[in-house]
Amino acid sequence: MEHEFTPTIVRVINQNFGDAGNDIYIASPLIQYINLKTVSASRGSKARSRFANLYAIYVLVEDYIKGNFHKKENYSEYEGTRFVDIFKRQRELPFGSKLQNHALNHRMNQEFRKFFPQVDSIPILRVVDTKRYWINEKLLRVTIGKKKYNLAETINEIINEYIKAKQYSFRNFIKTCEKLVEIGKKDTKEVTDFIEGLLAPNVDARIFEIVSYAILKYYYHDQTVYFGFDLENLEKSPLELYKTGRTNANDGGIDFVMRPLGRFFQVTESVDVRKYFLDIDMIERYPISFVIKSEESVERLSEMLRVGAERQYSVKAIIEKYMSCIEEIINIPILKERFLVAIKQGYLQGIINEIVLQSKVEFNL
Numbered sequence: 001m002e003h004e005f006t007p008t009i010v011r012v013i014n015q016n017f018g019d020a021g022n023d024i025y026i027a028s029p030l031i032q033y034i035n036l037k038t039v040s041a042s043r044g045s046k047a048r049s050r051f052a053n054l055y056a057i058y059v060l061v062e063d064y065i066k067g068n069f070h071k072k073e074n075y076s077e078y079e080g081t082r083f084v085d086i087f088k089r090q091r092e093l094p095f096g097s098k099l100q101n102h103a104l105n106h107r108m109n110q111e112f113r114k115f116f117p118q119v120d121s122i123p124i125l126r127v128v129d130t131k132r133y134w135i136n137e138k139l140l141r142v143t144i145g146k147k148k149y150n151l152a153e154t155i156n157e158i159i160n161e162y163i164k165a166k167q168y169s170f171r172n173f174i175k176t177c178e179k180l181v182e183i184g185k186k187d188t189k190e191v192t193d194f195i196e197g198l199l200a201p202n203v204d205a206r207i208f209e210i211v212s213y214a215i216l217k218y219y220y221h222d223q224t225v226y227f228g229f230d231l232e233n234l235e236k237s238p239l240e241l242y243k244t245g246r247t248n249a250n251d252g253g254i255d256f257v258m259r260p261l262g263r264f265f266q267v268t269e270s271v272d273v274r275k276y277f278l279d280i281d282m283i284e285r286y287p288i289s290f291v292i293k294s295e296e297s298v299e300r301l302s303e304m305l306r307v308g309a310e311r312q313y314s315v316k317a318i319i320e321k322y323m324s325c326i327e328e329i330i331n332i333p334i335l336k337e338r339f340l341v342a343i344k345q346g347y348l349q350g351i352i353n354e355i356v357l358q359s360k361v362e363f364n365l
Helices: 006-027 027-038 051-064 083-092 102-115 152-185 189-196 203-217 273-282 298-312 316-324 332-344 348-362
Strands: 124-128 132-135 141-144 147-150 226-227 235-238 238-243 256-259 264-268 287-291 326-329
Touching: 006 027, 006 141, 006 147, 006 152, 027 051, 027 102, 027 152, 051 083, 051 102, 051 124, 051 132, 051 152, 083 102, 083 132, 132 235, 141 189, 152 189, 152 348, 189 332, 189 348, 203 238, 203 264, 203 332, 203 348, 256 316, 264 273, 273 287, 273 316, 298 316, 298 326, 316 326, 326 332, 332 348
Parallel strands: 264 287, 287 326
Antiparallel strands: 124 132, 141 147, 226 235, 238 256, 256 264
């Protein structure tokens, strides 16, 4: 597969190994895998970045280079790096502050096998009992003719180039948002079209969460409820939506919380029923609303969840308990409808300001 970032990959290989770039690319399944994971490099900030699996490779190759194993032959005797060290390191990398352990533990290997079933080796080796990790050195070495090449430094240079490309895209995204703040004072259509374009299945998960929050915050902004201990003393309270932290955080299934109703919202792009029920379990089966990055109808999404629940559980009472905890499903079409309602209420400027603010916080810009 060739895409706009592929020439950058070949260029980095050629810089390190002369004109052998194309041959090395063909001979290395690990570099081909990285090529597959960097397809969004030139597609702007809206495309999914897929850093988790790349960073799992990066931190282990970095540890390999630090040990100077790319220049000597005794990596097989290395005791391995500690999980806590590489987990901490991947979170220090750009866009990696909220990455979880899944890529290091199994997802990266699973996906690699899916793309390269003919390759016997898997990239990440680990001993569960000792929590020690290694990069599979077999995938770092290739032979072209009679010459052997170690690709460790090249692989991390390629990933660094991808990081730079994504940083550039996100900075441009912020600049565009800031420009639209001014345009929105004169021409609402351009701003409206831009924000609606961010509500799509292929949009970066963090941007989708930020835009969803900004829209829902102002959609509920003018809605009020009445609270009190008796009918003569009711207090009028506006609905206020709060973002609970950074995106992709391990927050127990709460991305937004609404006062004073105490409603919980979770943003997701998955239709895996196990994830929904895990979120519900983590908050003790408290009702939760799901904002789903999907254009499927609410009825279809609900049906998919029920079918998944029936597949997982055989007891009707358990199925109904979980399904009753899904307070509301908000899909992309509903978000767009609520966005238009918020615009009619005069909150377009507030929404774009909120997107700028939350994006700067999320991407450390």
